[in-house]
Amino acid sequence: MPADLAVIGLGHLGLPLAQAAAAAGIQTVGYDTDPRPFTELSAGRSPVEGSLSAPDIRRMLSGGFRPTTNPAELGRVRTAVICAPTPLGADRTLDLGALGEAARALAARLRPHTTVLLESAVPPGTTENFLRPLLEEGSGLRAGRDFHLAYSPSRLDPGSRTHLYSNTPKVIGGLTPACTESAAAFYGRLTDKVVRARGxxxxxxxxxxxxxxxxxxxxxxxxxxxxxxxxxxxxxxxxxxxxxxxxxxxxxxxxxxxxxxxxxxxxxxxxxxxxxxxxxxxxxxxxxxxxxxxxxxxxxxxxxxxxxxxxxxxxxxxxxxxxxxxxxxxxxxxxxxxxxxxxxxxxxxxxxxxxxxxxxxxxxxxxxxxxxxxxxxxxxxxxxxxxxxxxxxxxxxxxxxxxxxxxxxxxxxxxxxxxx
Missing domain, CATH: 3.40.50.720 (NAD(P)-binding Rossmann-like Domain)
Structure with missing residues (x-):
């Protein structure tokens, strides 16, 4: 069955998002360019050390979350959220290699009217100057006209019983006002408050x-x-x-x-x-x-x-x-x-x-x-x-x-x- 949401990157950012989406009743597919998360999740285990528990994973799977290794699934959703890791490189700048791989995988299957969101930690300008060209070149579509594009910084407090996904305000900055509103409509299903940035x-x-x-x-x-x-x-x-x-x-x-x-x-x-x-x-x-x-x-x-x-x-x-x-x-x-x-x-x-x-x-x-x-x-x-x-x-x-x-x-x- 086609999913409403694709979470790309099943690490410490993507898993909590997938968990929140599944809890909200959103049919969610999880994809990672690394096959290991699929293997672990399919076995009911978390692929990220110290992240979700086995009962958490079981609840996600029963709530409509489905891990996959098939990138074709990315072309069947209305919303795709990229949560690729961006670790520090040897020169202490963020390594965008995994983000580039995720973007290319999505671009090859991107359909018109899809909302694409980025949550990875990135330097300012990355959404417009790095992600946008990859998506446009790989899909032949134009951001802001054929599909929506926005950035939303991840705000997680792992292990907290007070600051949950649902009560933590979500900041959103879209390429166009329409992009921002499309992103706000999605995150409004997961959190109590959405904060719109200028861009x-x-x-x-x-x-x-x-x-x-x-x-x-x-x-x-x-x-x-x-x-x-x-x-x-x-x-x-x-x-x-x-x-x-x-x-x-x-x-x-x-x-x-x-x-x-x-x-x-x-x-x-x-x-x-x-x-x-x-x-x-x-x-x-x-x-x-x-x-x-x-x-x-x-x-x-x-x-x-x-x-x-x-x-x-x-x-x-x-x-x-x-x-x-x-x-x-x-x-x-x-x-x-x-x-x-x-x-x-x-x-x-x-x-x-x-x-x-x-x-x-x-x-x-x-x-x-x-x-x-x-x-x-x-x-x-x-x-x-x-x-x-x-x-x-x-x-x-x-x-x-x-x-x-x-x-x-x-x-x-x-x-x-x-x-x-």
């Missing part, structure tokens, strides 16, 4: 602003945490006090590094804009530099704590708690835990880990021993480092059991552990 570039830049806002503010508190430690100031108490201000302040908290799927984008270095301003966002670059230094700072704190207690990092037994990028999820995307573990190994430490959501963990292709009994492992370790605060951790009990505890999340009671 695709404004919608794309919204994603840039939202992502960079997070990174810049995390960098600020990370840098202040280092300063406050050197000055003997309890920065966690400073945050507690500052967040009581009812205006002009939003609390962010430091940590061992920044993980997740959102990556900072510098729109001053865009490959697909004919009007690149040539003025890179220096604050974004500096924020990335600061955040990238945090794993090394954690290592320095580990070595100092061991030395202060008469121990060397070489040969020390170090237990890492929580190796995911976000609490209470299994997703390890860009988690600083792997870099921290690797640096500790380089220093000769014996590294183990515990994480209730990760049963097998590898660093540099080598398996890291997993602690079966958390309290016993903490008592046996020379140093225990809390990298992620999963709600199942009893930090007060851990502080009693651990020989030495470094809390990089400020989650332990004051005085119970050494805090970042």
């Amino acid at each position: 695709p570039r404004e919608a794309e830049m919204t994603k840039v602003l939202e992502t960079n806002f997070r990174h810049v503010n995390i960098a600020l508190v990370n840098e202040m945490a280092v300063l406050c430690h050197d000055l003997g100031v309890d920065f966690w108490d400073v945050i507690r006090c500052a967040e009581t201000k009812p205006f002009g302040f939003q609390p962010f908290r430091p940590g061992p590094g920044v993980g997740g799927h959102g990556t900072p984008v510098d729109p001053g270095c865009l490959p697909y804009s004919s009007r690149t301003p040539g003025h890179p966002l220096r604050m974004v670059s500096l924020a990335q530099e600061i955040n990238d230094r945090m794993p090394q700072y954690v290592i320095q704190r580990c070595a100092t704590l061991l030395n202060e207690h008469g121990k060397s990092a070489r040969g020390a037994r170090v237990l890492l708690l929580g190796v995911t990028y976000k609490p209470d999820l299994a997703d390890q995307e860009a988690s600083p835990a792997r870099e921290i573990a690797g640096r500790l190994m380089d220093m000769g430490a014996q590294v183990g880990y515990h994480d209730p959501h990760v049963l097998d963990w590898r660093v540099r292709e080598l398996p890291v021993p997993r602690a079966d009994s958390l309290y016993e492992a903490a008592a046996a370790a020379d140093l225990t480092v809390l990298l992620q605060h999963h709600r199942t951790y009893d930090l007060q009990g851990l502080a009693v059991k651990a020989q030495l505890l470094l809390d990089t999340r400020g989650a332990t009671p004051a005085g119970a552990a050494h805090r970042l």
